[in-house]
Structure formats: structure tokens, C-alpha cells
Amino acid sequence: MEYVSTRGSAPALDFAGATLAGLASDGGLYLPREWPRFTAAEIAAMAGLPYAELAARVMLPFVEGSLSYERLLELTRAAYGRFAHKAVTPLKQLDEQQWLLELFHGPTLAFKDVALQLLGLLFEEFLGRSDQNLTIVGATSGDTGSAAIDAVAGRGKIDIFMIHPKGRVSDVQRRQMTTVLAPNVHNIAIEGTFDDAQAMVKRMFNDTAMTGRFNIGAVNSINWARLMAQVVYYFAAGLQLGAPHRPVAFAVPTGNFGDVFAGYVAAQMGLPIERLIVATNVNDILHRALSNGDYSAGTVTPTAAPSMDIQVSSNFERLLFDLGGRDGKALAGQMAGFEASKAMRLTNAQLEGAAKLFSSERADANDMARAIRWGWDSAGELLDPHTAIGLHAARKAGIAREIPVVTLATAHPAKFRDAVERATGQRPQLPSRVGDLFDREERCTELPGDYAAVTDYVTTHAVPRAG
Numbered sequence: 001m002e003y004v005s006t007r008g009s010a011p012a013l014d015f016a017g018a019t020l021a022g023l024a025s026d027g028g029l030y031l032p033r034e035w036p037r038f039t040a041a042e043i044a045a046m047a048g049l050p051y052a053e054l055a056a057r058v059m060l061p062f063v064e065g066s067l068s069y070e071r072l073l074e075l076t077r078a079a080y081g082r083f084a085h086k087a088v089t090p091l092k093q094l095d096e097q098q099w100l101l102e103l104f105h106g107p108t109l110a111f112k113d114v115a116l117q118l119l120g121l122l123f124e125e126f127l128g129r130s131d132q133n134l135t136i137v138g139a140t141s142g143d144t145g146s147a148a149i150d151a152v153a154g155r156g157k158i159d160i161f162m163i164h165p166k167g168r169v170s171d172v173q174r175r176q177m178t179t180v181l182a183p184n185v186h187n188i189a190i191e192g193t194f195d196d197a198q199a200m201v202k203r204m205f206n207d208t209a210m211t212g213r214f215n216i217g218a219v220n221s222i223n224w225a226r227l228m229a230q231v232v233y234y235f236a237a238g239l240q241l242g243a244p245h246r247p248v249a250f251a252v253p254t255g256n257f258g259d260v261f262a263g264y265v266a267a268q269m270g271l272p273i274e275r276l277i278v279a280t281n282v283n284d285i286l287h288r289a290l291s292n293g294d295y296s297a298g299t300v301t302p303t304a305a306p307s308m309d310i311q312v313s314s315n316f317e318r319l320l321f322d323l324g325g326r327d328g329k330a331l332a333g334q335m336a337g338f339e340a341s342k343a344m345r346l347t348n349a350q351l352e353g354a355a356k357l358f359s360s361e362r363a364d365a366n367d368m369a370r371a372i373r374w375g376w377d378s379a380g381e382l383l384d385p386h387t388a389i390g391l392h393a394a395r396k397a398g399i400a401r402e403i404p405v406v407t408l409a410t411a412h413p414a415k416f417r418d419a420v421e422r423a424t425g426q427r428p429q430l431p432s433r434v435g436d437l438f439d440r441e442e443r444c445t446e447l448p449g450d451y452a453a454v455t456d457y458v459t460t461h462a463v464p465r466a467g
């Protein structure tokens, strides 16, 4: 499969190239040149497969040319063998219509593990074929950082620099990053917001002083391989609930639009999806964009669901590209306008195209707390704040009764214990797999929210590209 940039001027790459590159050199994001499509019979034949096998089947069309089916299956078995639940992403029923897809059984308790455990292995595989080192630079509102660090800690030929907004991640999230003391792991806390951190990372990818010296890689969901791995659990849930014979709706707690975009990809591949419900908190740029075409960034309001405290959703660009007839030049112009003014209007084609599959809901702090309480009182489930926002949206979306609605449970409730306890009086227990997190030594470098300070730090600590 060949990968093309959403901004139309970077060279096309194969899967291995797109995985190592992360962001395209023209500032765009890579997407497969075309969507592979399964027939209904092919989808039906996937029912009942173990997760690692389903993953290899769903992802094979995307990796062709870079990995064989057999090798891909070895990698998915290794990645998903580390999950605490044999089903990897088990499905739970909440009431007649509502379901939860539990995506938090990986090592760091959030759905990011599903993609990043595989991505760590893909990096190792592709770097092993070359003489390159990889300098991963990432921004995190909490969960990406811990999942990426777990996935690459101690791996050869990789250094990871993970930037988080100081004081704006939960204590569990911070410790999951800062207590990993492997020498290739570098935690940086900056003064500022997640959007500031993400803007620095994007700038570094386009900074020839950095890219000339270091082989910079991405673990944020701008990396296509992450989205690809997330497509799989939409198939897993759909198949359990009757696909390809019955459509399913999904409600997705959304920040950077990566997870829900994977649902869009599943739909392009033939999975019958009735609706993708984009759930936002009060940082609602996506809700405004999808309901009336107004994609304009406000300032970030910190909430109890920090992984959704985002005003610029990187992956939305992928959807706009696909809905706008894949015209890279036009999209590059649209994005340049957005980058200059922090606001843009969707075109009618984009707005109408999105409306066919997507709807959106916004939840404030009360909506979230009420959804956590509903989960506990009505279904006996403790929900983390992100998942609760998803469930709030799922129940409000007005999906026909006969269609199951699956909320993606994106984090374990223990990762956000204080918010869960405030809503329910119950304090969720950390699962034993996280061990003695609160007794371990932490290591982290604090820097001002200043691009030069961060690049200086990376330059001093990273290994330059080989050759």
C-alpha cells in the first residue's frame, strides 16, 4: 500500500516509510492512497477469531509490501499478549441498547496501549532493517505519553522525548511516565497547555535544523500506524454485535480525532456503522465544526477529562481531505488559513459529507458526573470521566432502539480516581499490573514553554541520525 500526504506535495511512501516518518514533509498527514474494502462474506468470516488474528487480517491490506501476514501476526500476538484480558478489548452490556467496549486492559490503563504496543514493535522491526536511529518526539495530555514510553522503554536505536503540560495530567498519568527510568526515556514538563506542547512537536517536524540532524519520529496519532491499529476494535465490537448483518453505532470520547477517525476507516472498509458519535467536553471545537461548520480554536479549559482538553484536533485534517475529494492543494490552502487565523469554515462538501456518518454531542462537568453516576447506579460500572462523556453522548444521540450503541471506554477508572470518587463515592482500585507506582522514583525535566529551550534539550540528549 502506498501512503500520500493530505497536503499533496510530500513524496508517497510505503507503510514502513510512513510509520517511521510520522508527519509528512509538507506538514500534512499520511493516508493510504485508497481504502481497502472487505466484502460482507469476508467480514462474516472474521467472526470469532482471536483478537491478534483479527488484527492481522484487518491490517494486512495496509501493510502489504512492508510485512507478510505471518510476520504481522507474530507482531500482533506479541503486542496483545501483554494485555490483562484475553479478549484484549472485551465488550460489556450496560442496558438494552448501550454497550461499553473496554479498551483499557493494556499496561498503562488507557486505549492508547492498543495502538502503541504494536507501534513500538513496528519501529523495532523497521529500524532493524536499516542503520537508522529514531528520535521520537511527542506531546501528551497524559495517556499517549505513558503508553508510548511503556512501548519503547529500553528498545535499541530509539530515544523518546515526551512533553507534557506541567500540572495538567493526573498523578497516575504523570507517574506512569516519570517512573520509567530507562536511559532512552526523556520526560519534559513544560509551562503551558497540551496545544502548546503539540504545536512545538509539529514545529520540530518542519524545522530543518532538527530534521537534518535527527531522524524524528512520531507516536502521536498523526502517525498513521496508530489509527490503523485502532480500526481493529471497531471490527471486533461490530462482529460480536452481528456485523456484517446488523449495523452498530459508536460513541467516541474525542480529543485529537484519532480514535473516531479509525471508526471512519472501518466504515470505509465495509463495516456497517450506523453512526459515529463524536463526544467532546467543553473544549468543543469538533462539536461546533460538525454541527455548523465552525472550526475555530478557543482557549483550552482544563477539565476532569484532560485527554480531551484540546482545541486543535490534528486528525480532523484527514477527514477533511477525504471528504473534500482528496485535493491536497486545496486542503493545504485551507489549513494554512487555519494556522494563520486559528479559524476556518468547512466547505459544504465537507460538512455534508461528515453529516452522513458523524454526529456530535458536548458534555459539561455536570453531564459527565451524571453519566458516571448513571453507570454506577444503573449498571454497576465505574466509568472514567472520558468514557462517561462518551456514554452521555451515546444516550443523547437518539439512535433507533434496535441498533446497539457502543461507547468506547478509553481509560480505566483508576487512572482518574479523584473524579470518579467525587461522582460516586467509590474509589476505584489500581489494578495490580501497575504495581508500586506510588513508591517509585520519578525523573522529569522542567522547561519553560519555549521552543528553543525544548529543542536545545533534545539536541543535547538525542543520538544523531546514522551515516
Ligand SMILES: *Cc1c(COP(=O)(O)O)cnc(C)c1O
Residues within 6 Å of the ligand: 110, 111, 112, 143, 144, 221, 253, 254, 255, 256, 257, 258, 259, 260, 307, 308, 386, 387, 410, 411
Ligand atoms: C487520547 C484519549 C482520548 C482522545 O482520543 P483521540 O484519539 O485523541 O480523539 C479520549 N480518552 C482518553 C482516555 C484518551 O487517553
